[in-house]
Amino acid sequence: MRAVNRSSWPVWVGALAAFSGLMVWHRAPQLSIAPSFVTGYILFALVVFLALYSGRKRLSMLPVGKASVWLTLHLVGGALALALFWLHVETIWPLGTADRALAVLFYGVCLSGVVGYGLQLWLPGRLAHAGREIIYERIPTEIATIRGQVEKEILEAAGESGNDTLGREYLETLAWYFAQPRFFWSNALGGRSAEHWLQRHLTTIGRYLTEAERVHLARIAELGAEKRRADAQYAMQALLKRWTMFHVPLAVAMLTLAVWHLILVHVFAR
Amino acid sequence: MWRGRISLLAAGATLALIALLAIKTDMVSGLPNSLDPGPLSAAHSHFAGASSCGTCHTAFGTGARGWWQSFLSAKALVPAAEPAGGQDAAAPAAQPASALAGSAPAAQPPVQSSTHRLSAACTECHGFGGQERQPHNRVFAGRADLGATDCLMCHTEHKGRVARITTLSPAQCQSCHKQTFKDFAKSHPAFHANFPYDHPQSTRFDHATHFNKHFADPSAAKNLPAGGCVGCHTAGQESRAIRPANFATTCAACHGESIAKRDFVFFRWPEIETSTITADDVSKACGVSADAKASAPGTPAPAFSAVSSDPPTAISAYILGMPADGAPDYEKPVQELVGAMMSDGVDPLVAAARERLGAAYNDRLFAGFNAEQARQAACAWAANQEYMPPGKDALSGWRADALDLRYTRPTHADPVIRAWVDAVAAMPVPADPDDKARLQVVKKELLAADGPGQCLKCHAISGPANGPQIVSWQVQLRSAAPQTRFDHRPHLNLLGPEKTCTSCHQLGDGSAAVVSAGLKPITLATCTECHAAGKVRDDCRTCHIYHQDHAFKKRMVQDAK
Structure with missing residues (x-):
């Protein structure tokens, strides 16, 4: 208002x-x-x-x-x-x-008060355009669900190809991203750090994967984008509450x- | 939930900090203190120490109970302090209602019977010439509507060491004065018609005549005061009043000789038709030498021919209480006086003056009178002769000469002539009409501008024309407005060599507005040339004073020792 x-x-x-x-x-x-x-x-x-x-x-x-x-x-x-x-x-x-x-x-x-009023003017519009709306309290559950789906994809890829390349990459890098909301301020302020970070890591690992594994990688990328939207929801809603x-x-x-x-x-x- | 907990935590932490910082009540240590309201002004900064706050704040150091009582005291007032040193009792004379003309107070609070407790603390040390709690410390006659005042109405503390707590804004003045204005130049009331010369002049001096006429005379060029105005006026360290220098410096070059030209003839041996003083009387009192031309005993007396053909002087006629215009009326008392003087010198004359002048008599009236010379003169007059004083040159001072007892003033500011002028001026009007008429003649002669010494040519005399009067011997500069101030010093230095005294004090042009000083009145426009919004300071207190005779009370000084 x-x-x-x-x-x-x-x-x-x-x-x-x-x-x-x-x-x-x-x-x-x-x-x-x-x-x-x-x-x-x-x-x-x-x-x-x-x-x-x-x-x-x-x-x-x-x-x-x-x-x-x-x-x-x-x-x-x-x-x-x-x-x-x-x-x-x-x-x-x-x-x-x-x-x-x-x-x-x-x-x-x-x-x-002035900052809070500014946030209330600015963030609701962005929230509406930030993809699927998630209730603030359910965001951790949503992230846990995404994380479960990513790990399932990793296991299936390892079973089909017999390689652990994707699995090691997940443990060393991607697990940090999917563990909890990340890139708080970037997401809150409308930045694209999370997108760039995910893109960089997925592109790098993609060179060392088989065709079959790349199918699973594409699915993980979609889940990463879903996680990024949940993170944005989390960051903006948290700001609206925490001020x-x-x-x-x-x-x-x-x-x-x-x-x-x-x-x-x-x-x-x- | 978290927000509620954090809020409780914040409130608790705030209370804890307040309590922690209130424990140490010493404001001097520099440590934060939750009781610290801010630094005192420099003037009060010596109120430092563990109990310093209690100097003004009575609740300080009284504990929770004292705080509570102080908190509950709704009016926060304490009974008005008794006037120290009788200051309130010795209030100045009531001022005329016109003193606040045009500035009647706006809605006033009801007069309170008690004063603010902090104001009471102020007046423990600060005293004023009048009543402490009255506006301007004065009682304005006919203005019972004026409410009591408190120090805190205008002065508040704890605004920092450099804060000037005595500086008031025009708005503060106008909280009482109805005639409000925001700008001195635009809305200040006009000055009086003859400002600043609208007060009794102690000395008469026409600047316009002197500058335009006398100083323009080439023959007077060598006597002119050098430097223009400052040739006569001492524009040095004096602030409000620029006094003229003394007579010798300013006037004597032209007027020094003329003031001694006319002697004061106190007594003149008058025309006598019937002499009652016999040759024997003269011989007995004065000896043979004084009787040289008197008739020898046993021989028939020749027809009497008076040596004097003049009437007695007005002052001697008044002193002796006799008419001065008929020999039969005055010759008896005059001859009695001279007869007494033959043996007692000046004493009978002094006694007669003392009796007649009463309270106005002064020992200086006959200062330097030579009693023997007076006696010899009396002998000569009694013998129907003129007195021939020894020596050729007439000295100044009292002397007898021919038929007169006269006084020649030696110089300006002579105490004898001044004493005579003062005595005659101070004489009350006699009840007897003859005496009254005689006194008027004396006043007319002695107090005239061209009278003896020409004192009244310059010195002003004040008082009723038919009553006791006072002569202003000293220069009395403007003091009729005790609530205003003016300092010449910054004006002299700032205006520069081409714009000095005459920037404000301009010579009169003969118009009706010119007052006795021969100068044009100073108008508001003169001041607003510089004192106006955006120029030089123009608030009320630039020229007006609120308090009367501010001073520290004795108690404060004693406590400080």
Whole structure:
């Protein structure tokens, strides 16, 4: 889902208007209350709201609004939080150990969020064009099946030709490829390293095989391509899942530190 | 599942780190500290050490209970600190409501009965000339709507060692002042009509007349001050006020001689129609020599012909409380005075002046008066003769000459003439109409621009015309706006040789706008030539001061020892 579309632009406009109003208020110092307290509390409330998005995903059975609305609010709220953070801190890099740690975590959450949003825009389209769709949790089984078929082909080739050339090649080289998902980043980023690697090794061994063995080699090549597509599915789906392994824990750590910051402010600065 | 576990781990690790880094509360060691809010400004950086934070933060070092109590204190306020050294009690006089004209405060918070606890810590050391918690540390008459202020409204700490926590933005000023503007050049209110000469001039000097008329006279060329403005004004290390140099340097070349031309004639032996002083009286008091021309005893007295045909001086008439325009009215007290002077010299005169002038009397009035000369003069007048002083040359100072007791001022800034001018100016209006009339005559003569010494030609006199007045002997430069500041120094150096004083202080052209100094008023446009957005600094605090007489309190100095 794109951050700005026909249904989300009113939310963006509303957020922009709210922030503009807050900024105008902030620039005209108030005698009755310190602006940093107001911006701080608004920021804290906004961050808590953003954190609720994770809970919404876990409790999808609850009637608390459409997921697309939540995502829109999460994206808009995230952008607003970054602007509010700068308004609150009045600098990009604050002073003090606790405040700097809080800033590091905040920027970490923002960065991971932006990366995650980018991945969600980019990868689903590629997944759709990456061949047969496989559920993430079933990919290891799928790879094990392919590996079994490759080994079966090797055994049949050895039985028919009486040579172990193909078998030795498998043990020395191809077994590594078929053991588990390989070429993670190449597959995730749309590279062709796996294809080239497999092609190179199969072409090399093909020179030393008989005609009968080459039939089995062609079958192994097809299974290798199948494995490559499974690897691509694995890499892209893993990226879509793993970025939240950074985003969410960082957000939790940031919220913890934000609570500490709030305590310090109430105890010392007020 | 893993994401949940990692999240829990992250929260736990964060809490552990906070706790670990909070154990060592010393901010000086340089080690990371989860309580560290950032470095203090250079001015406060000496608050270093294990308990330094407690200087301002009362919750520091009080443990969990103190933290909890501090956290729960909703208003975070403490009772207002009692004024140290009676500062609040000694608040300055109420200012007129016009002081904030055009800048009435915007919506103000209700006046609080207590102050922010951090602000209270500030005023432990920092003192001000007025009330600490009032806007501008002043009480503005008729402005009860002005709320109390707190230090934290404008000053916040922990922004780094190089942070200037005293620098305020125009927006901060405008949180109270209604008349908001973003740009000095475009929206600052116009200066007063005669700015900066719209204050009582302590000395009268018409720049325009001097430059355009007198200095243009070729005969005065040799006396002109060299270097233009700086020939008279000391533009050295002085900041706000560029004082003129002293009289000898600036004015004496042309005016030095003229100020001594007219003597102060204090007493003149007047025309007497009926002499009540007999030759015997004179002989007894003054000896034979003083009686040379008096009638011998037993011989018929010749027709009396007074040696003087003048009336008494106005000042002596006022001192003796007598009319000065009718011999029958004044000759008795005058002859009584002279009769007393024949034996006691100047003392009867001093006693009469002391009695008459009262509080305005000053010992300098008759400083240097030769009592014997006064006695001899009295003897001569009593004998209906002119007094002939010894020697040919008339010296300066008090002297008797012919029929007068007169004072010749030796130089500018003479203390005797100044004492007489001060005494006469300070005299209250007498209740008696005759006395009142006499005093007015005295004032008219002595306080005139062409009076003795010509003091009032340049020195200004202030006060009601019919009441006690004060003469400004010292140059008093503009001080009518205590909340503004101006430093001449950077302006003199920056404007260059061709654009010095006259860039701002231009000679008047005789129009109505020209004030007594003979200079054109300085307008906003003069300043905005340089002070404007994108040019030289133009924020409020460039020229305006918030606090009054900021100083450290005695306690702070004592604690530092």
